[in-house]
Amino acid sequence: MFKQTLHISTSPHLKLGVSTDDIMRNVVWAMLPASAFAVYAFGLSVFLLLVTSVVAAILTEHLLCRWSGKESTVNDWSAAITGLLLGLTLPPAFPLWMAFVGSVIAIALGKFAFGGLGYNTFNPALVGRAVLQAAFPAAITTWHPAFLEGRFTDIASSTLALPFMEPTYDAVSGATPLSAFKFDGVAADSADLALGLVSGSAGETCALLIVLGGIYLIARNMMNWRIPVSILLTVYVLSGIMHWVDAEAYPSPVFMLFSGGLMLGAVFMATDMVASPLTAKGVVVYGVLIGLLVVVIRLWGGLPEGVMYAILLANAVSPHIDSALQNRVYGTNKKAKAV
Amino acid sequence: MGLFNFGHKTFRHGIHPPEHKSETNGLPIRQFAFAPLLVLPVSQHIGAPSKIIVREGQEVMRGQLLAEAGGYVSVPLHAPVSGRVRKIANVPTAKGEMSLGIYLEAFPASGQEVLESDGLDWETATPEDILQGIQNAGIVGLGGAAFPTHVKLKVPEGKQCEVLLLNGIECEPYLTTDHRVMLEQAEDIFMGIRYLLKATGAPRAIIGIEANKKDAAEHLSRNIPEGLPVTVEVVPVKYPQGSEKMLITSVMGREVPSGGLPIDVGAVVVNVATTAEIGRLLPHGRGIQERVVTITGPGVKKKGNYLIPVGTPLRFVLEEVGVADNLSEVYLGGPMMGMAVSNLDISITKGTSGILAFTDNEVRRADKVYPCIKCGACVDACPISLNPSQMGILAKFEAYDEMAADHNLMDCFECGSCSYVCPSNIPLVQYFRMSKGVVRKRAAAKKEAANV
Numbered sequence: 001m002f003k004q005t006l007h008i009s010t011s012p013h014l015k016l017g018v019s020t021d022d023i024m025r026n027v028v029w030a031m032l033p034a035s036a037f038a039v040y041a042f043g044l045s046v047f048l049l050l051v052t053s054v055v056a057a058i059l060t061e062h063l064l065c066r067w068s069g070k071e072s073t074v075n076d077w078s079a080a081i082t083g084l085l086l087g088l089t090l091p092p093a094f095p096l097w098m099a100f101v102g103s104v105i106a107i108a109l110g111k112f113a114f115g116g117l118g119y120n121t122f123n124p125a126l127v128g129r130a131v132l133q134a135a136f137p138a139a140i141t142t143w144h145p146a147f148l149e150g151r152f153t154d155i156a157s158s159t160l161a162l163p164f165m166e167p168t169y170d171a172v173s174g175a176t177p178l179s180a181f182k183f184d185g186v187a188a189d190s191a192d193l194a195l196g197l198v199s200g201s202a203g204e205t206c207a208l209l210i211v212l213g214g215i216y217l218i219a220r221n222m223m224n225w226r227i228p229v230s231i232l233l234t235v236y237v238l239s240g241i242m243h244w245v246d247a248e249a250y251p252s253p254v255f256m257l258f259s260g261g262l263m264l265g266a267v268f269m270a271t272d273m274v275a276s277p278l279t280a281k282g283v284v285v286y287g288v289l290i291g292l293l294v295v296v297i298r299l300w301g302g303l304p305e306g307v308m309y310a311i312l313l314a315n316a317v318s319p320h321i322d323s324a325l326q327n328r329v330y331g332t333n334k335k336a337k338a339v
Numbered sequence: 340m341g342l343f344n345f346g347h348k349t350f351r352h353g354i355h356p357p358e359h360k361s362e363t364n365g366l367p368i369r370q371f372a373f374a375p376l377l378v379l380p381v382s383q384h385i386g387a388p389s390k391i392i393v394r395e396g397q398e399v400m401r402g403q404l405l406a407e408a409g410g411y412v413s414v415p416l417h418a419p420v421s422g423r424v425r426k427i428a429n430v431p432t433a434k435g436e437m438s439l440g441i442y443l444e445a446f447p448a449s450g451q452e453v454l455e456s457d458g459l460d461w462e463t464a465t466p467e468d469i470l471q472g473i474q475n476a477g478i479v480g481l482g483g484a485a486f487p488t489h490v491k492l493k494v495p496e497g498k499q500c501e502v503l504l505l506n507g508i509e510c511e512p513y514l515t516t517d518h519r520v521m522l523e524q525a526e527d528i529f530m531g532i533r534y535l536l537k538a539t540g541a542p543r544a545i546i547g548i549e550a551n552k553k554d555a556a557e558h559l560s561r562n563i564p565e566g567l568p569v570t571v572e573v574v575p576v577k578y579p580q581g582s583e584k585m586l587i588t589s590v591m592g593r594e595v596p597s598g599g600l601p602i603d604v605g606a607v608v609v610n611v612a613t614t615a616e617i618g619r620l621l622p623h624g625r626g627i628q629e630r631v632v633t634i635t636g637p638g639v640k641k642k643g644n645y646l647i648p649v650g651t652p653l654r655f656v657l658e659e660v661g662v663a664d665n666l667s668e669v670y671l672g673g674p675m676m677g678m679a680v681s682n683l684d685i686s687i688t689k690g691t692s693g694i695l696a697f698t699d700n701e702v703r704r705a706d707k708v709y710p711c712i713k714c715g716a717c718v719d720a721c722p723i724s725l726n727p728s729q730m731g732i733l734a735k736f737e738a739y740d741e742m743a744a745d746h747n748l749m750d751c752f753e754c755g756s757c758s759y760v761c762p763s764n765i766p767l768v769q770y771f772r773m774s775k776g777v778v779r780k781r782a783a784a785k786k787e788a789a790n791v
Contacts (some may be wrong), residue, residue: 005680006666006667006669006679006680006681006683007667007668007679007702008668008679008680008681009668009679009683009702010679010766010768010769010772011670011672011674011676011677011753011755011768012674012675012676012755012756012758012759012768013668013670013675013677013679013695013702014356014357014512014675014759015695015703015706015758015759015764016354016356016759016760016762017703018762019706019707019709019762019763019764020709020762020763020764021707022708022762023712023714023762042399076709080572103643108571116710117709117710117712117714118710118711118713118763119710119711142481215693224714224715232531273712273713273714273715274712274713277715278713278715278718278728278729279715279718280715280719280724283715313784321383326726327351327718327724327726328723329597329723329725329747329750330350330351330584330588330597330722330723330750331584331594331596331597331598331599331723331750332596332597332747332750333732335561
């Protein structure tokens with residue numbers, strides 16, 4: 001008896017057993033239904049778009065780690081999230097080479113430059129998208145109709161545009177629901193919006209599947225429910241008030257919730273743990289701020305959509321929200337100082 | 340998550356680890372076998388070691404004094420069995436270091452018990468008598484802290500004890516000793532409460548019990564003696580509610596000030612098993628000789644709650660109950676705050692509330708450590724609302740003084756909730772334990788430098 005050596009370890013000897021790579025992997029799972037719908041709605045072009053952005057992100061992360069002499073961190077699945085998320089925010093017929101560039105920038109500039117996983121100030125996918133928006137303003141606002149015939153066999157000609165060449169578009173659909181409302185005053189049907197029967201970025205159209213992914217993550221305790229809830233509530237309440245004041249000029253709150261990238265942003269982007277505050281109070285303020293900015297940009301800004309800038313701005317102030325809203329330490333009247 | 344606790348008294352945050360109590364909470368306390376050789380370190384409590392008053396070769400009777408208190412913050416040590424002092428030498432301890440102790444060879448048939456002092460009648464004894472009696476009985480906190488109970492009971496000048504709080508929370512997973520004591524030793528607990536009320540001057544007592552021990556709560560409620568001002572309070576199950584501060588907040592709704600003691604908010608907290616021991620020993624002038632220990636875990640064959648003589652070697656205990664062949668880790672105490680032992684020659688001390696054995700099948704080793712992803716799980720877990728995420732980063736930069744000055748490091752009581760939830764497997768509580776040690780050392784060095 002007792003021939004074996006006993007191991008020693010420090011307490012606690014129990015662990016919850018959910019690790020960072022578990023969380024990241026599950027975020028990818030949660031995005032799959034919306035991704036699958038994107039492929040179903042827009043066909044082969046979107047499939048290639050998503051594959052390109054994911055592969056580019058993983059490749060970039062792997063090579064940057066190798067070149068800087070660190071162990072590759074692709075196994076933590078966070079690069080896959082960034083790639084997939086970026087792909088979902090791009091127009092369906094977006095040129096693949098541009099998506100590739102966006103993914104490289106997202107990982108290199110949005111994540112690696114800050115120190116890798118855990119240190120990024122901004123959601124890396126949004127950094128990539130912001131750069132793409134600045135560099136290719138035409139391509140990123142050129143939409144493609146959903147549910148085209150032959151979408152599973154034909155690839156949009158812009159998808160395969162050669163690098164640094166002006167892409168040619170074969171079927172310009174005109175407008176997303178948001179731009180249609182902003183520039184033409186036409187509001188899309190709410191049911192069509194929720195079900196994703198409209199045009200838009202590859203993965204933003206089917207709000208229901210995005211919500212489903214969010215509920216999955218919340219149920220598994222892998223997402224802070226306060227963030228999407230506070231964003232969506234803020235948007236609903238604010239736009240509801242505006243709609244009530246002037247129903248002609250301002251869209252209905254339901255339209256606001258289900259159009260554009262709000263659902264995708266609220267559920268999968270604003271919830272980037274690293275770039276959002278730590279405390280429960282902090283994330284609510286962060287969520288309200290995003291909701292507020294979305295409404296302001298959409299209703300009074302020059303752009304039809306404002307989710308990306310709203311989240312990036314909130315990411316930037318997240319450390320300040322944190323330092324202002326630390327929990328009160330037990331048995332004291334003071335809050336811990338934030339770094 | 341505060342959301343689901345409206346209407347229930349509880350403290351902020353906390354965690355819900357799997358309880359694993361059903362394996363032993365239905366098993367009555369059983370007397371354990373006597374080991375042929377007991378190992379009795381003279382420092383089984385917090386404070387000065389006891390002073391040995393026997394010599395090698397001397398025959399002692401069960402209950403006889405082996406060592407007397409080494410000062411005010413110290414307690415005496417009694418012989419758990421009749422036998423012969425084989426050797427006075429350094430003995431192995433749970434901390435891994437050797438410290439002075441007694442090897443006591445038990446006689447096969449135990450003799451008559453020797454009483455060290457006269458019994459104390461709770462009605463006629465003064466508070467001072469009771470405190471002295473508690474010290475004389477060698478009583479320390481049996482919940483695991485092993486702090487001399489008489490010191491804790493002494494209400495400082497100018498302070499008042501409004502409530503005597505009996506701690507029957509037992510929030511550590513696996514442990515069921517307090518649960519069994521409450522079910523089987525209600526009379527001793529109530530007798531102990533009489534002594535404690537008198538010693539502290541408290542007008543009333545509250546027994547705090549978690550909702551997973553409703554049978555114990557009902558049993559105690561039903562048996563409260565006529566006229567004894569005791570109430571039983573059931574609180575929701577949540578770790579680390581058994582910590583004094585958390586219990587006070589859950590039951591009384593008050594917060595112990597940072598750096599302060601329970602008496603600062605009018606409370607004195609005593610563990611229920613300690614109370615039972617006081618109620619059993621003081622009327623007869625006896626000293627503490629044995630304690631209830633839960634022996635459990637996936638690696639143990641005969642799990643149970645056992646009454647084990649203090650000084651029984653761990654090896655003897657594990658041989659008696661039988662353990663799995665692929666034994667991997669053995670812990671003294673609960674799995675959240677207990678200590679892993681590497682040496683089975685150490686013995687059961689007054690502070691040992693549990694022995695847990697795990698096999699290779701359960702123990703997860705070398706979990707990959709990821710960078711902090713700022714998920715906030717630790718922030719939502721910390722019962723005293725520290726920011727473990729930020730403190731973990733500071734600890735990495737060795738900014739210990741800053742952690743203490745700006746982040747209330749010294750308030751951390753090392754419950755381990757932060758490490759438990761951390762998805763990146765960052766050993767947060769280990770960082771804080773070490774950081775606290777450094778801060779204490781630096782403070783001591785500063786003090787010394789100032790004195791010279």
